[in-house]
Amino acid sequence: MNEVNEHIAINHGLKKEEFSKICDLLKRTPNLTELGIFSAMWNEHCSYKSSRLHLKKLNTKGKKVIQGPGENAGVIDIEDDDAIVFKIESHNHPSFIEPYQGAATGVGGIMRDVFTMGARPIANLNSIHFGSPQHPKTKNLLRGVVKGIGGYGNCMGIPTVGGQTSFDDSYNGNILVNAMTLGLVNKNKIFYSKAAGVNKPVIYVGSKTGRDGIHGASMASAIFDDKIEEKKPTVQVGDPFTEKLLLEACLELMAGKSIISIQDMGAAGLTSSSIEMASKGNLGIELNLNKVPCREEKMTPYEIMLSESQERMLIVLENGKETEAKKIFDKWNLDFAVIGKTTKSKKIELFFDNNKVAEIPINILAENAPIYDRKWKKTKLPQKIKFNKDDFKKLKTTEVLKKILSLPNICSKEWIWQQYDHTVMGDTIQKPGSDSGVVRVHGTNKAVATSVDSSAVYCYAHPLTGGKQVVCESWRNLISCGSRPIAITNCLNFGNPEKEKNMGEFVECVEGINEASKFLDYPVVSGNVSFYNETKDKGIKPTPAIGGVGLIKDYKKMITMDLKKENNLILVVGKTEGHLDQSIFAINILNEKKGPPPEVNLFNEKNNGETVLKLMEEGLINSAHDVSLGGIITALSKMAIKGKKGFKLNKLKVLINKFDYYFGEDQGRYIIEIEGKNLSKVEKILKDNSVYYDDIGLVTKNEIIIDKEPILHIDDLIKSNMSWLKDYMDK
Amino acid sequence: MRSAVIIFPGSNCDRDMDVALKKFGFKNQMIWHNDMEIPKSDLIVLPGGFSYGDYLRCGSIAGKSKIIKSVLEFANSGGLVLGICNGFQILTETGLLPGVLLQNKYQKFICKNVHVKINDKENKYFKNIKKEVLELHIAHNEGNYFCSDDELKSLINNNQIAITYCNENGKEADRYNPNGALSNIAGIFNKNKNILGMMPHPERVIDKSLSSDDGNFFFENLIENLK
Numbered sequence: 001m002n003e004v005n006e007h008i009a010i011n012h013g014l015k016k017e018e019f020s021k022i023c024d025l026l027k028r029t030p031n032l033t034e035l036g037i038f039s040a041m042w043n044e045h046c047s048y049k050s051s052r053l054h055l056k057k058l059n060t061k062g063k064k065v066i067q068g069p070g071e072n073a074g075v076i077d078i079e080d081d082d083a084i085v086f087k088i089e090s091h092n093h094p095s096f097i098e099p100y101q102g103a104a105t106g107v108g109g110i111m112r113d114v115f116t117m118g119a120r121p122i123a124n125l126n127s128i129h130f131g132s133p134q135h136p137k138t139k140n141l142l143r144g145v146v147k148g149i150g151g152y153g154n155c156m157g158i159p160t161v162g163g164q165t166s167f168d169d170s171y172n173g174n175i176l177v178n179a180m181t182l183g184l185v186n187k188n189k190i191f192y193s194k195a196a197g198v199n200k201p202v203i204y205v206g207s208k209t210g211r212d213g214i215h216g217a218s219m220a221s222a223i224f225d226d227k228i229e230e231k232k233p234t235v236q237v238g239d240p241f242t243e244k245l246l247l248e249a250c251l252e253l254m255a256g257k258s259i260i261s262i263q264d265m266g267a268a269g270l271t272s273s274s275i276e277m278a279s280k281g282n283l284g285i286e287l288n289l290n291k292v293p294c295r296e297e298k299m300t301p302y303e304i305m306l307s308e309s310q311e312r313m314l315i316v317l318e319n320g321k322e323t324e325a326k327k328i329f330d331k332w333n334l335d336f337a338v339i340g341k342t343t344k345s346k347k348i349e350l351f352f353d354n355n356k357v358a359e360i361p362i363n364i365l366a367e368n369a370p371i372y373d374r375k376w377k378k379t380k381l382p383q384k385i386k387f388n389k390d391d392f393k394k395l396k397t398t399e400v401l402k403k404i405l406s407l408p409n410i411c412s413k414e415w416i417w418q419q420y421d422h423t424v425m426g427d428t429i430q431k432p433g434s435d436s437g438v439v440r441v442h443g444t445n446k447a448v449a450t451s452v453d454s455s456a457v458y459c460y461a462h463p464l465t466g467g468k469q470v471v472c473e474s475w476r477n478l479i480s481c482g483s484r485p486i487a488i489t490n491c492l493n494f495g496n497p498e499k500e501k502n503m504g505e506f507v508e509c510v511e512g513i514n515e516a517s518k519f520l521d522y523p524v525v526s527g528n529v530s531f532y533n534e535t536k537d538k539g540i541k542p543t544p545a546i547g548g549v550g551l552i553k554d555y556k557k558m559i560t561m562d563l564k565k566e567n568n569l570i571l572v573v574g575k576t577e578g579h580l581d582q583s584i585f586a587i588n589i590l591n592e593k594k595g596p597p598p599e600v601n602l603f604n605e606k607n608n609g610e611t612v613l614k615l616m617e618e619g620l621i622n623s624a625h626d627v628s629l630g631g632i633i634t635a636l637s638k639m640a641i642k643g644k645k646g647f648k649l650n651k652l653k654v655l656i657n658k659f660d661y662y663f664g665e666d667q668g669r670y671i672i673e674i675e676g677k678n679l680s681k682v683e684k685i686l687k688d689n690s691v692y693y694d695d696i697g698l699v700t701k702n703e704i705i706i707d708k709e710p711i712l713h714i715d716d717l718i719k720s721n722m723s724w725l726k727d728y729m730d731k
Numbered sequence: 732m733r734s735a736v737i738i739f740p741g742s743n744c745d746r747d748m749d750v751a752l753k754k755f756g757f758k759n760q761m762i763w764h765n766d767m768e769i770p771k772s773d774l775i776v777l778p779g780g781f782s783y784g785d786y787l788r789c790g791s792i793a794g795k796s797k798i799i800k801s802v803l804e805f806a807n808s809g810g811l812v813l814g815i816c817n818g819f820q821i822l823t824e825t826g827l828l829p830g831v832l833l834q835n836k837y838q839k840f841i842c843k844n845v846h847v848k849i850n851d852k853e854n855k856y857f858k859n860i861k862k863e864v865l866e867l868h869i870a871h872n873e874g875n876y877f878c879s880d881d882e883l884k885s886l887i888n889n890n891q892i893a894i895t896y897c898n899e900n901g902k903e904a905d906r907y908n909p910n911g912a913l914s915n916i917a918g919i920f921n922k923n924k925n926i927l928g929m930m931p932h933p934e935r936v937i938d939k940s941l942s943s944d945d946g947n948f949f950f951e952n953l954i955e956n957l958k
Contacts, residue, residue, distance in 0.1 A: 150840050154870070155781045157743020241741050241784025331765075332740065419840045421870040423932075424779075426747040429940045440940070555940060730837070 074525025099144025119183025161437025173535025213308025467512020483550030495539025578660025777818030794824030830878030836911025
């Protein structure tokens with residue numbers, strides 16, 4: 001066997017000090033297999049060594065939380081013994097190298113995290129971010145990622161009900177692909193990864209192990225250089241068909257009582273799954289690697305332990321249940337092998353060809369993994385920009401509006417989500433392109449609303465505010481469809497944590513997320529950190545993605561965003577100050593990229609949201625939409641486009657400039673459509689709750705009437721909004 | 732009325748079909764692909780999904796599975812066999828229906844509502860149906876129906892073209908054809924019209940809360956005709 005030295009350790013992504021720490025802890029030099037195991041467990045992706053100190057501070061508790069972070073996914077209570085299991089995870093690095101497989105296996109991995117806990121997946125979402133549309137790689141990456149997400153989710157038969165796509169130069173060398181899954185489980189039948197009991201059989205099920213994905217987790221913990229193409233072999237290959245079989249087989253086995261614990265083999269494959277189960281159970285684990293079903297010949301212990309072949313699970317069974325369990329996996333044509341047992345030793349012990357090839361105390365790998373309190377730099381709140389209002393005089397609202405609706409980051413993403421099966425399972429009642437995706441809880445009157453958001457531009461300008469803002473936006477998206485927000489999952493995509501600026505962005509975004517999450521009682525129940533999103537010294541904008549889940553108790557009361565009826569009134573709930581800095585208007589129309597993001601007032605956010613929910617519960621709202629990028633008029637236009645209706649705006653009664661009013665991105669606002677006869681009731685509830693509102697206009701048949709500007713037809717807005725992405729991709 | 736839904740490994744619309752059939756009064760049973768026999772049924776459904784991963788070619792492996800022999804026997808003795816999406820692909824692979832389903836013209840998976848026109852009512856599926864144009868849902872990557880000129884002629888001459896893509900008023904045109912299917916074909920019968928293969932999913936549109944509820948017309952009418 002190869003002699004292990006510092007040089008080999010460094011090639012495994014370990015730091016010099018980390019290698020000497022390993023030698024100290026082991027009191028000897030590890031062999032190559034052991035070094036591989038350390039590198040897999042101690043990399044950033046698996047050990048959270050740079051983030052753990054900060055993640056600990058997150059608000060993870062709440063009345064509805066059944067399981068917070070630390071398990072395969074978070075679990076929340078949605079009443080009547082039903083629970084939702086959900087999590088978001090990144091697959092950024094592999095997707096840049098091989099977009100189809102990278103994205104596909106990202107989707108496969110997150111679904112496994114969810115059904116490992118006994119839940120049947122009921123909805124998928126994704127948050128995907130690409131470089132500038134002009135960048136030569138963008139088009140192919142987008143095409144590949146979308147095909148990969150669809151290829152996997154569609155085949156599994158899980159609807160993809162929501163998502164988010166953005167373009168920004170900072171992703172030119174590092175795209176982001178975050179996949180999220182929600183599953184439904186009976187709250188008394190949740191499965192965990194903690195092993196218990198000695199001498200229990202350890203079972204391997206699913207696909208065979210191949211040489212794909214070896215060191216995938218280490219790759220995800222490194223920055224890219226010119227040689228990334230060489231890393232293609234570290235990208236795993238997905239087989240959604242096998243995963244579908246694995247899902248059905250696992251759920252069938254879970255219906256019985258033979259499973260003690262179960263863990264999917266995700267990042268760092270057999271290594272992290274076996275160590276995690278043993279570590280949580282405070283046990284040892286012994287594996288005979290000759291028993292592991294292998295796809296390729298002559299695989300070494302090192303390769304078997306580090307393979308990231310997909311669609312595999314590790315199960316600790318009750319004694320004597322092997323035959324019963326094997327029958328199920330035989331039925332589904334999946335491999336089933338007893339590969340080891342739990343032990344008292346508190347070590348991981350590996351055997352191959354009758355030799356012991358590795359022996360490491362579990363606590364060294366797990367609890368003793370390095371933790372870094374990295375240095376970080378605070379980002380100062382930028383000075384507010386003094387916009388020259390004279391510049392606005394040349395602009396026409398309608399022209400600006402059309403331009404904004406066609407911007408890559410605002411335009412309709414139908415080209416993308418039409419490639420995702422969003423209706424399979426027959427319970428999708430609000431499809432992609434809405435504030436939230438909504439699926440019914442099968443066979444009940446309940447529905448679950450879910451969305452995923454991120455605001456990298458705001459987070460880059462001021463991470464603390466940006467972190468708060470993105471949680472609030474998630475909350476608003478859920479409220480807009482009439483659901484009560486319950487909890488979130490976060491995918492924290494950042495640059496290089498060894499750089500003070502990037503680390504500072506992380507720390508402050510997390511602080512912002514935490515602050516908003518606490519105030520709104522909207523706890524974080526699961527998540528994932530992706531650092532080192534950096535190529536040749538250029539890092540991405542900080543992009544925490546927040547996936548939210550809310551409950552609608554009676555789905556017949558769900559609200560949609562499409563304008564419903566001519567002559568209905570349009571109200572803006574929440575105060576508009578006209579914050580233009582960092583807005584779509586400032587950046588894209590005025591080419592002004594400086595200034596602070598809009599301020600987040602958590603009190604107003606909560607009060608406005610709760611009040612809108614009250615109005616909905618009273619049946620007073622016909623449609624609603626949250627105001628975000630592009631301000632009031634963009635939000636209203638999207639409602640009009642969806643409902644194929646027009647709108648007429650009243651003469652402004654406010655003192656601020658109309659561009660400030662229409663395009664400002666102040667937070668905590670919603671647009672609601674109500675019937676004229678309900679106005680006094682609505683006003684009373686808003687006033688009783690001290691919520692500021694403006695009555696801005698009414699719904700028309702199909703005309704867009706703004707001031708004395710030429711009247712537009714709704715088809716003009718539809719055309720502006722629908723064309724860009726389609727033309728970009730297909731022409 | 733009794734129905735049976737065949738589950739192949741990789742089927743994923745089996746539950747949706749089960750829910751729909753039961754909603755409209757069928758006593759439905761789920762049949763595993765490795766079974767040899769199908770219990771006495773008035774209707775057999777091959778559901779949508781990715782049978783056997785759709786590796787090799789969509790529906791091709793399912794077309795050779797154990798259960799298919801019983802399906803063939805049932806179909807050849809005049810029993811009603813309905814194939815939706817992947818089920819349609821399987822039916823063409825077994826030779827019960829002519830033609831093939833190629834990849835969509837724009838080489839993308841398409842998930843959206845479409846309108847289809849019912850072209851023939853002299854059959855158990857559409858006799859007396861209360862609506863001529865239905866808003867159904869498609870979700871497929873290989874729905875681009877194709878067959879030889881002779882086969883097409885024969886389909887036309889025998890009124891075997893069951894449903895065609897159109898707009899909400901029943902007008903056919905290229906722009907209403909989502910996948911490039913020959914003659915806007917969305918579904919066809921065999922000569923005896925006891926076998927129907929169609930790309931759209933009626934089982935996904937059976938409720939006002941869903942993207943359409945025109946699937947109700949299809950199922951209500953089907954069970955009525957079987958009584």
